[in-house]
Amino acid sequence: MKDKKIIAVDFDGTLFKDAYPAIGEPIPAVINYVKQMKAEGHKLILWTCRCDAYLIAALKACQVVGLTFDAVNANVASNIAQYGNDCRKVFADIYIDDKSADLSKILNANKPIEKKGANPVK
Numbered sequence: 001m002k003d004k005k006i007i008a009v010d011f012d013g014t015l016f017k018d019a020y021p022a023i024g025e026p027i028p029a030v031i032n033y034v035k036q037m038k039a040e041g042h043k044l045i046l047w048t049c050r051c052d053a054y055l056i057a058a059l060k061a062c063q064v065v066g067l068t069f070d071a072v073n074a075n076v077a078s079n080i081a082q083y084g085n086d087c088r089k090v091f092a093d094i095y096i097d098d099k100s101a102d103l104s105k106i107l108n109a110n111k112p113i114e115k116k117g118a119n120p121v122k
Contacts, residue, residue, distance in 0.1 A: 005093040006076055008047035009034055011058045013098035015067070021054055023061045030096065031065050043070040043078075045090050047097070 009015060015031055017024030038044050046069045050058050059072065070076050073090070080086045 004041050004043065005037070006043045006045065006079070006091065007034070007037055007094045007096065008045040008090050008092035009095075010097040010099070011046060011048040011050060011062075014096055016058075016061060018098070020050075023057055026061075026065050031067060034096070035066060038068070043076045045069060045071045045076065045092060046073065047090055047092070047095070048073060 009030075012018045012020050012024065014027070015034070016026055019025075034044060044067075046059070046062065048055065048058060051073075055072070062069070071090070074080075075086050075090050079091050
């Protein structure tokens with residue numbers, strides 16, 4: 001299992017178009033990628049700010065498109081056993097999130113982070 005990864009994936013804006021608190025339309029390219037990773041034996045964590053009824057709705061939407069997860073807003077069982085706790089920040093080898101920045105681009109370009117309609121961070 002050493003060559004297998006833990007992948008944390010966000011819901012709103014990543015697996016489904018952002019329509020919070022409603023459920024947006026599925027994003028097939030991301031869903032298919034994540035399903036392929038699961039089929040290859042990688043562990044998946046649904047990593048979202050949704051909770052309570054909103055989280056249940058997201059899980060149902062994922063189920064409809066055939067997505068299942070090894071953990072939801074928590075670390076995978078093997079990491080909890082290894083470290084003896086389930087810390088607040090989930091550990092993953094790969095984080096997939098529409099709000100993420102590509103750190104390699106930041107380090108290599110040494111330019112301000114820009115987002116459409118926002119002032120650059122300096």
